[in-house]
Amino acid sequence: MVTRRKLFQNSSMMALSALGSGAARPTLPDKANFRVQEFETCLNAGRWHPLSNGARKAADLYQEYKQRGIWDRGSLGSPSNPNAHGGxxxxxxxxxxxxIGASVDEIAFVQSTTAGENLVVQALGLPADGVNIVTDGLHFEGSLYLYDALRQKGxxxxxxxxxxxxxEMADLERAIDKQTRLVAISLVSYINGFEHDLRRVCEVAHAKGALVYADIVQAAGAMPFDVGASGVDFCATASYKWLMGDFGLGFLYASKGVLGRRLRRPVHSYRQLRSFSNHMFPYDSPAPSPVTWAQHETAAGYFEQGTLANSVSETLAYSLQYLETLGVExxxxxxQSMIQQMRREVPRLGHALITPEESRGPLVAFQLKDPMAIEAxxxxxxxxxxxxxxRMRVSPSVYNDQADIDRLLQALSS
Known part of the structure; x- marks a missing residue:
């Protein structure tokens, strides 16, 4: 019997094999799997990651299925169930x-990192009187907008x-007290790559009874990260950066320790249901209410809503396996080998380093006196x-090499 998992694995390996002989274990830099260098020297994966050839092929296979209709799935390496449109x-x-070292029950699909953070805030019953939220100035701008809007509501x-x-950890610790319900931060700041000691943040917050949310969009897929080791309660990311997917699909993690204990469902959707029955039509079983249902007590059962970007999910099925094959380490x-060189060389050209030395994130940032001239x-x-x-932020990826850094340095010094 051909299982759905086997079909998925076969489909993913088809995409991996499309890269050529030995592609299942590529070496870095992996230029063969990315076309971006045909058009530019891309040192900007932290903005949005160029699509790989393998991910493009996975998306094309899904689009081919969409053209055929639901019954003709056999030749596309998919199950025969016509309702299994989720791929x-x-x-x-x-x-x-x-x-990220989580269980699948702790993961929910969301539209984006921002969507995930908003859902967490709503699930915690915020805004509310008598409690507070702690965040910081290096958090994402959309998040600071969210929290300032809540501030304006009281x-x-x-x-x-x-x-x-x-x-400074001491500054954050002073802001957290017994009335803090949520501490919301970016693990790696999109502004300059500052990296929080997330384990320490969680220890301080939990000691005061607060929960911790971390934006991990500039970390997941680019650097080692384990939710269990960090102690974080919630985290979210999109797929279009270091997960090498595309816009419109991301992930929200909610630890088992908070699911069903301190949360209320912020939204309701059929994706949260374990079962559903009508009791209004011929042949329906009788019941006191028009419908009966049961919910999943998982992250998906609390946070998922509506249809998903299936094409993006197909690119991720490839890209996440690609990341696993390469190894995040x-x-x-x-x-980091390229970032360390930029840390040394770019300040010599007159652009001050603003990424802390201890930060391990996938980007490095510099202060610019004349950004328009540098941009030109x-x-x-x-x-x-x-x-x-x-500010200038540089974020190299798997397709970059030393020659790309040399082009940057040469352009800056011209």
């Missing part, structure tokens, strides 16, 4: 859970300001980085 969703979730929101491009070591130089050289608010 590789279950396997995608399993792969992500494994990536919520006690405490924003810890950075000093010298870092958050290998990916991290590869990027890099555009001319077709070197892609993020330039915003007198």
């Amino acid at each position: 590789s969703q279950a396997e995608t979730k399993q792969l992500f859970a494994k990536l 919520m006690d929101v405490r924003v810890v300001k950075p000093r010298n491009w870092r958050l 290998t990916i991290h070591k590869h990027s 130089k890099l555009k001319k050289a077709k070197v892609d980085v993020t330039i915003s608010d007198h």
Whole structure:
């Protein structure tokens, strides 16, 4: 009997094998699996990661199925059940859970990182009187907007300001008290790559009775991260950055310790149901109410809603397996070798380093006196980085090598 898991594995290996001989275990830099270098020197994976050839093939297979109709699935390596239009969703979730050391019951699909954070806030009954939220100035701008909007509604929101491009643990600890319901931070800041000591943050917060949410979009897939070791209660990420997927699909983690204990369902959707029965039509079984149902007591049972971006799920089925094959430790070591060189060389060109030395994230940032001039130089050289608010953020990935860093340095010095 051909199981759904086997079909998924066969489909994923088809995409992996499309890279060529030995592609199941690529070496870095992996330029053969990415076309982006045909068009630019991309050192901007922290903005959105270029799609790989294998992920593109996985998406194409799904689009081919969509053209055929639901009954003709056999030649596409899919189950015969015409209602199984979710493709590789279950396997995608399993792969992500494994990536961050979670159980699959602790993972819910969400639209984006921001969607996940909003759902956590709502599930905790916020805004509310008599409690507070603690966050910091290096958190994502959309998150700071969320919490400031709650502040304007009367919520006690405490924003810890950075000093010298870092958050001091002592400052964060002073802001957390017995009335803190949620501490919300980015594990790795999108602004400058500052990395929180998440384990320590969780210890301090939990000692005061608070829960911790972490945005892990600039960490998951790019550096080793384990939810159990961190002690975090919630975390979320999108798939279009280091998970090498695309826009419109992400993941929310909620630990078993908080599921069903301190949460209320912020939304209701058929995806949360374990069973559903009508009692209104001919041949329906009788019951006191028009419908009866039971919910999953899992992260999905609390947070999932509506249909998902199936095409993105197919790219992730490939990309998450690709990450597992390479190993996140290998990916991290590869990027850090390039980041360390930029830490040394870019300040010599007059651009101050603003990423703390101890930060291990996949990006490095510098202060710019004349961002428009730098942007013009890099555009001319077709070197892609993020330039915003007198800052330059550089984020190399698996397809980059030393020659790409040399192009950046040469363009900056021109």
